[in-house]
Amino acid sequence: MSTDQARPAPDERRWKALAVCLAAGFISLLDTSIVNVALPSLERGLGASEATESWVVSGYALTFGLALVPAGRLGDMRGRRQAFLVGLALFTMASLACGLAAGPGWLVLFRLIQGTAAGMVAPQTSGLIQQMFQGAERAKAFGLLGTVIGVSTAAGPLVGGLLIDVVGTDDGWRWVFFVNLPIGVAAFAAGLRLLPRFPATGRHEEFDLFGVLLLGSGVLALMLPLVQEQQWTGREKWALLPLAVVLLGAFWAWEKRQGLLGRAPLVDLELFSLRSFTLGALISLCYFAGFTTVFFLFALYLQNGMGYSALASGLTVLPFAAGSAVGAAVGGRLVVRFGRKLVVAGLAGVALGLLGLVVAVELVPGPNLAWAAALPLLAGGVGSGLTVSPNTTLTLALVPVRRAGAAGGVLQTGQRVGSAAGIAVVGSVYFAHLANHGRTDTAMQLGLLSAVGIILVALVLAVADLRDRRLRPEPEMAPPGLTDCVPD
Template identity: 55%
Template sequence: MTDGGPYDERRRRQALGVGLVAAFMTLLDISIVNVALPSLERSLQASPSDLQWVLSGYALAFGLVLVPAGRFGDIRGRRNAFVFGVALFTLASALAGFAQSPDWLVATRLLQGAAAGVVNPQVTGLIQQLYQGPERARPFGLLGATIGISTAVGPLLGGLLIAAGGQEHGWRWVFFVNVPVGIVAVILAWRLLPGRVTERSSQRRLDPLGVLLLGVGVTLVLLPLMQREQWPGPEKWLLVPAGLITLLCFALWERRYARHGPPMFDVRLFNHQSYTLGSLIALLYFGGFTAIFFILTLYLQNGRGYSALVAGLAITPFALGSAVASAVGGRIVNRYGRPLVAIGLLAVVAGLGLTALAIELVPHAPVPWVTAAPLLVAGIGSGLVIAPNQTLTLSQVPVPEAGSGAGMLQTGQRIGSAAGIAAVGAVFFSALSDGTDAWSRAFERSLLTSAGIISLALVAALVDIARHHRQPPG
């Protein structure tokens, strides 16, 4: 199954550690750039459209590559794909740090996003390959913690780097910090990750038409969501149904392709209720979860005048709660199953509601202090959602399909994130024109919108629990 000898527990932990570090680095770049935008705007004289592409271009390229990259790793070996992705991400990070114009930076962000899309499905596939059955709960718990913490801690780390590097060029260190980490990860990955693929996997094909249909479909869905402010007029929303039709064509093509050989993505995975419900929960949760940091950063820096560092520190309670709960959730998910996810979702909704209430009741108090406790509650809930839901969602996915199955799951997360930021952002900016204390009102309304989206994920989890209880035993 692997080259370089058997994988004992020590070597499995080492391989997993390399994968988690790389995943953390690539996922961190989703949120770390948020607090760097004012510094970047002054340094490069970037326009609002340029800044939007710096953020959304990364997410777009990330989402496009996930499933094909997962498929490539399933076929050609996850070590090869992982090393290539990390090396490309490291190079793109260095080029981004040296950017001399907005166009240069946008191009390197697209390259960064594509590289991140290559890396991440290999990490999930690696867990599926090295761990079996219930023992996957712990590594999936650690991966879930990595996902949650990297998103939450990004603004804090970005604030620290900008404070150290200065307002004019501190944003460059947001990218340069990836370079030494990436170089070490490439070296260790080549030594520690399994490199040989099975004969069955090596005979599979990449399915170029499937890649094209999926790429076009995802682009058509995401593009109007990400460019809602820069692309005036309602006609852009016609791309969303066109994208959904293209994705339906992708599903039909993959079903047909499966008659002659293994497809790029086996749509029969959706016959497993655990995969279908888990993917829906992930899409909805990331639709509300990712937007929290987007609106909180805007509110703190632009609305209340806090520095990038303080804005990052304000999110720390969420990150700490998520870290602790993810580690615990990964260990107990096999005992409690989907109800654990439902409890986590309920805690997130309650924490966000309490955060909005705190801003309403004490509007002139220091925001980081009054929001610390409710954000801690929300973070604990998040830790009980991401890792356990990922474990349950992928529990029935066969190892040969692990990369593409995980890639599709993460593609749903990226679509959910883009749609959520579009919806919550629209609520936020529309409320800014309401007059007195508009920033606080905009933050409260958008925070409740995020809670509403996450409530839909809670409904999906409760439906899954109810259906499970109605099934006869045995």
Template identity: 40%
Template sequence: MTFTHTPDTPTARPAPDEGGDRRRWFALAIVMTAAFMDLVDVTIVNIAVPSIRRDEGASFSQIQWITAGYALAFAAGLITGGRLGDIHGRKRLFLVGIGGFTVASALCGFAVNPEMLVASRVLQGAMAALMVPQVLSIVHATFPAHERGKVFGLFGAIVGLGAVSGPLLGALLTEWNLFGLEWRPIFLINLPVGIAGLILGSRFITESKAPRALKLDLVGVALVTLGLLMLIYPLTRGRELGWPLWGHVSMGGALVVLALLVAYERRKSARDGSPLVELSLFKVKSFAAGIAVQTVFGVGLGVFFLVWTLYMQEGLGWTPLRAGLTGVPFSLAVSTAAGISVQKLVPRFGRKVLQAGALVMAAGVLLYIWEAERYGLAITPWQMVPPLAVMGVGMGLIVAPLTDAVLSQVPREHAGAASGLINTVQQMGNALGLGLVSVVFFGVVDDHVAGAGLGAAYAEGFQNALGWVAAVLGLIFLLMFALPRRPAQHLEGAAEPETAAAEREKEPTPA
């Protein structure tokens, strides 16, 4: 999961008295809990996917859509969700999002067939797209600039905690089979958390809106959603349907739709200054390169995590708990390397840290391929620790400093819009990667392989998919040459620029 905020400077701030101070820390705890719930929900589902497939009789394409449907709805709605928060109020949209996310979680937990589960996951992703963009917007509206470094550090800890706890929690809930519900508690656990967030959020979060009236670009929303669907749906269903002609036409048409989006947004910007996508950002070299890096990185992660889970549980026959515990070294390595990269390495070595991360992660992938081939179906979790730890270190060197590197040359007034676009394309890349699993993994695994040949087929598909992931990381390394050598550093405790403070004082307080 990633965080986004909106382009306009929020205006409403709590008074700096003791009561206001307490309220803002309560508000921070609430939005961080919601962000944690969203992050865990992504990682918790991956570990339970094989159990869902067995218990519900879901097809391979339905399994892909349980994860890809969420990612696609999330990607398509992120920018729209942020803009709706600007227009109607960030607190209001956050409460709508967390309430809808809770309802969608209940629908997932009580789904009676794979079709209902897929539809509920799409709804869940759409609600997350309303909830998540408000998180950093609320932080900006609630905390002064000199405190935000501390707050963003807490967010980093939450991301690391979610990466570790999600797979483990999913494994435990699946293994325990609480009340005979099998995999369903992985969704139902969101209900008490969501209800508490809804009640406490309505009390402690302060409302804020954009300083000037904005309009929602409905045409832009429709074009973005249509273009993504036309691209990803054929990728996901194509192999299962024998790659029909309409699939190729749809993927080609997606490029036309996205080209229409660019042309329309250019006209929209000139006409009323409220486009869905701020195209002027792409004139910034580092931002354009960063968008490419985020998209391609999302593709690689989308392929790896789903294939990895299926390989361990379906191919090797491991239990969800054993698979979940196997992922702990990876998560710990990501968290550790992320903290070191931001605090120690990036200030000294700049862009080279990110490029080293891409190479280190690629080395870990290649080591994993070698081990999977050498040990075959007899491979143990302990033998997976070295490649997973190397991959985790590489990923940690990338994910933490990448956003700052991409945003460092973006004009201040467009920082929010740029952040939203970065997170959107990463989710879009993730959805695209999940669609490509149909080609790079299931294209190798024969649906009809049974018995002794099943594990070998999954092992071969896993190695093939990891070869593609290594190639993706090599491409990312090359794209990173376009990033700035020394990303701008945001020092905790730095005073807010006088001009920004003056502009805030002049802004009207929204009703």
């Protein structure tokens, strides 16, 4: 089958449609970090307990991670446009409900729904990019997505701090959720008009409900002790990790059985025969385990240790956001030329930037740290942009479009699990030193060094992949249209 037969002429509105996807991705990822600076406001304005605050943060991460793969598969089967619009509408309504919540229990409930909706939107974005773009254009589109990932995660504390500073502590937390409304409504209206109506690829396939149950249970058992590491005291929570291994092993066996019987699996295990997908997913998991901990640590250190306001804390990480935007834009243009080498360079840049941050904490402690940290954060941000965007492009490059949603869900589930695991590990290092020695500067440095260690694992994987390619070549980027012609 030729490429022209497999795909109609590109829609001239595809870049506008991409802007809709990126706007929805921005607000869903913004909500992973914007709430952190609003926790004191929640405590004062809503009377939220520490347990409630924990679930407002971790509950979103949990349901986000749980929804990704099933929602991606549903989009593959029934149409990504429909799944995207339903998820975006639900996210916007849940944001309104969070802002209007009359009590802590209601807020937690609406926050769980909001996370589920975010998990519905995310895999459709990567799937739609796979459908709408090919070749170098696809790399550029993933570069813009990488920009959104970096900027939204870093901008969360800044936007939250600004809102609380303007509105006030009592009601500032409500506006952390209300800020999603104009973007969500505008993106939904534009999406109705601009998102392409590609035919669904699996209308006659049966949805793998038992696979959803096994995967959901396994991911929940894996993530729950990680996201609740600080709040769930006692060691019994770690008993869930062996259970997670058993459940995920059962899921793998079930999906293999589905394939042997000729039934449509939730996750096509043939994806893992692609070295580019498997290595890319592992690199992404490890990188997000180190990358997201930077904002977690900095918010704790600056506000609790240095007495920074929420707004000042958010402004401090602005260089990282700026560097990430630049790095992702550059990476989207260069990934076709340099491939995995670009990811290696990006990971090295992030590691060096964080090591520079360790030096800044040592040499310039106190209120002037924000200025000393600007250059290392900028360097780390550029490295982050050169990592996330190219790695996403390379990981999904050889994935058939008909499986793009589920593949994107697997990739992003790894990112969510990595983020939770990284915060649990690095947070334990930080809090343990703080409890035993009471030195915030040293605790911050040890936490950062732990994050560097995790990122170095991702770097080792990327370098090993480069060396392995010399012995067993596999194309890093498919020729335009190649992955669209893979037969069902």
